[in-house]
Amino acid sequence: MSDSTVLGLLQTESHNEDSMAIDAVSTLEMCRIMNNADATVAPAVQTCVPEIARTIDLIVDRVRKGGRVMYIGAGTSGRLGVLDASEIPPTFSAPYSQFIALIAGGDTAIRRATEGAEDSTTLSITDLEAIAPPLSFVDTLIGIAASGRTPYVLSGLSHCRDILGMLTVGISCVQPSAMRGRAECLIECLVGPEIITGSTRMKAGTATKMILNMISTGVMVRIGKTHGNLMVDVKSSNNKLVDRARRIFRTVLPTTILPDIEIDSLMASCGGSVKVALVVEKLRCSIADARMRLEKSGGVLRDAWYSDTSLQNPTEDPTRPRLVLCIDAGGTKCTAVIASRDGIQARAEAGPCNFVTLGHDSAISAISTVIKRAVDLLPDALRPQQAPLSLPLTQSFFAAVWIGGAGLDRPADVDTVRSRISRMLALSDPSTVLITNDAALLSSAIIDNRAATTTNTQTKTGVVLIAGTGSLAYSFSITSAQRQLTITPLARAGGWGYLLGDEGSAFSIGREAIRRALAHRDSGLPPTELHKAIADHFGCNTVGAIISAVYAPNQFQEKTASVPFFPDPKLRIASLCRGVFKAAFPDHPSPPDPEALSIVREAATSAAGTVRQLLHDSTRLNPANSALILGGALGQMAPYREVIVQRLEEMGMVFARVDSIGDAAGCAVDLLVSKFLSE
Structure with missing residues (x-):
């Protein structure tokens, strides 16, 4: 029987009676004919599903051992193989060497048919032998030929099966096909005659694409490239895929509070891997730990999440210096x-x-900058091996970290910052990452390290009063033990801002001094030395001009002010506090200015009142066994501090201990050392 006769007997070459007059019908009817024909393809593929499933399972076993999947075909069949292989890397972040497609005639044939190439029985062997590294028994060859008889494909299948011992798969749209005996898995999908006789780019091509989709997608699912139906290994190579990666991240972790920019940053730090980012975020572990967990679980995200939690980071050097930040x-x-x-x-x-006024991104950027600067100043023996320091870290460098941030009061903000700092510094244990507002740093002084042991668990209470430009007070309970530190805010008083409060602050002292000077002037009395000093402070010749200097400093100035210009009105007024203190507590033997002293004592009384508001429930906090910690510039001034303590004692509130802390970070780091670096 001649080749012409054999070809004529193939199902793909037979005539389709439904389209015999396709050139004579309307365009609408022509489309209906084609659409009706296409509707028969899916049922045809469905009959092949059991063999497709067997094929997937056999390929998966080989891919897990490092095997590759080869497609080989000619014409439309070859192009479909090239299409499917080229779509796997960006979709599943698979290496380009994992799915490889060969087409008769080479890459030129993708766009322009190469005459005679598909009829060669040696060209496919040459193409297969040119692959590096050489093919082996763990690889798979999928031969694609709608007619089931293309010589280029058949010779390739025979070579890989008989010579190399590879798994071979045949895909055709005829039955029986010449692939029998050459392919261990044989998928013969009978789609019937084409609308245009012999044009196998139509129904046969559609069926082939569906089968290839099933095989490649099924293999990727089985080796852990998806989580559910989500492409957690998607490669974000364009804007559409970047957006998809974000949506996948949010779908897999619906409780995440990270904004898009932070998700993008996390994925970038994880090398663009959505899967690694999901492990880091869910387990709060380092990037290196996340990668190791995924490797141990065979790339399956769900298994990585619930793998042995005692897994240790192999990149961590137990002999390196331990530090706290x-x-x-x-x-x-x-x-x-x-x-x-x-x-x-x-x-x-x-x-x-300030996390509120500047936003999280700017605040985190400032934190990143200051960490790098501090690390650069470490002695050589304590510096990390990578220099200069690159953030995020790939392995833990600090035993514990405490960030006290201005504006970090809301739980949602605290959680977001903790997540970002944990990733930045590769800290997988949440108990080693303390995120509080900046006032809480001063609460570290509630635990007296000079008297505290490092092994016994102890709970202490205290009040932190911050008297600086503004003022506020917090009460805290601190539970500490070895490698454990829990800071619990109990209550807050003040901190309303200068428009509503800030009593007992530098601002309130400056404002009261201005008020008294203006009231004195309104009463027709001559200015005192204090009032003249206030006018000089603002660059005014008279007390009456102070109003203009306060409200419109850019438009009014009679002479050079005695202090630098502050654009913020709160800071302009607060800057007057230093002059008031100088008058109230002069360095020279001169007597104190009575009005200035009165202003300071009045402010101290207000500050004491703020503290008193936190002491109404002695069952939660009793001054007799609690500490009073004063911070801020005014808290460091002994005369001011003494007045506050005196006023509290007059109210019957005597604290067990009173300390002033000028270095909040230094005090807090001492507590970290005692709790996280003790033997």
Whole structure:
């Protein structure tokens, strides 16, 4: 029987009676004919599903051992193989070497048919032998030929099965096909005659694409490239896939509070891997730990999540120096302190870091900057091996970290910042990442390290009063033990801002001084020396001009002011506090200015009243066994502090201990050392 006769007997070459007059019908009817024909393809593929499933399972066993999947075909069949192989890497982040497609005639044939190439019985062997590294028994060859008889494909199947011992799969749209005996798995999908006789790019091509989709997708699912039906191994190579990666992240972790920019940042730090990012975020582990968990679980996300939680990070060097880090992320500057058992090893500063007024991204950027600066100042023996420091870290460098951030009061903000800091510093244990507002750093002084043991669990209570530009007070309960520190805010008083409060602050002292000077002037009395000093402070010749200097400083100035210009009205008024204190407590033997002294004592009384508001429930906090910690610039001034303590004693509230802390980060880092670096 001649080749022409054999071809004529193939199902793909027979005539389709439904389309015999396709050139004579309307365009609408022509489309209906084609659509009706296409509707028969899915049922035809359905009959092949059992063999397709067997094929997937056999391929998966080989791929898990490092095997590759080869497609080989000619014409439309070859192009469909190229299409499917090229779509796997960006969809599932598979290596380009995992799915490889060969087409008769080479890559040129993808766009332009190469005459005679599909009839060669040696060209496919040449193409297969050119693959590097050489093919082996763990690889798979999928031969694609709608007619089931293409010589280029058949010779390739025979070579791989008989010579190399590879798994071979045949896909055709005829039955029986010449692939029998050459392919261990044979998928013969009978779609019937084409609308255009012999044009196997139509129904046969559609069926082939569906089968290839099932095989490649099924293999990827089985080796853990998806979580449910989500492409957790998607490669974010364009804007559409970047957006899809974000949506996948949110769908898999619906409780995440990370905004898009932070998800993008996390995935970028994980090398673009959505799967690694999901492990890091869910388990709060380091990137290196996440990768190791995925490797141990065979790439299956669900297994990585619930694998042995005692798994240790192999990249962590147990002999390296152990350090702790504390950052006072204040509204005017950001201070980082790094300490070891031998004390503070480095200190650095960066710009403002208010999480509310600046936003999380700017605040985190300032924190990143100050960490790098501090690490650069460490002694050589304590520095990490990678220099300069690159964030996020790939392995843990700090035993514990405490970030006290201005504006970090809302639980949602605290959780977000903890997540970002944990990833930045590769800290997988949430108990080693303390995120509080900046006032809580001062609460570290509630635990007296000079008297405290490092092994016994102890709970202490106290009040932190911050008297600086503004004022507020917190009460805290601190439970500490070895490698454990729990800081619990009990209550808050004040902190309303200068428009509504800030009594007992530098601002309130400056404002009261201005009020008294203006009231004195309104009464027709001559200015005192204090009032003249206030006018000089603002660059005014008279007390009456102070109003214009306060409200419109850019438009009014009679002479050079005695202090630098502050654009913020709160800071302009608060800057007057220093002059009032100088008058109330002069350095020279001169007597104190009575009005200035009255203003300071009145402010101290207000500050004491703020503290008193936190002491109404002695069952939660009893001054007799609690500490009073004063912070802020005014809290460091002994005369002011003494007045506050005196007023509290007059109210019957005597604290067991009173301390003033000028270095919040330094004090807090000492507590971290005692709790996380003790033997």
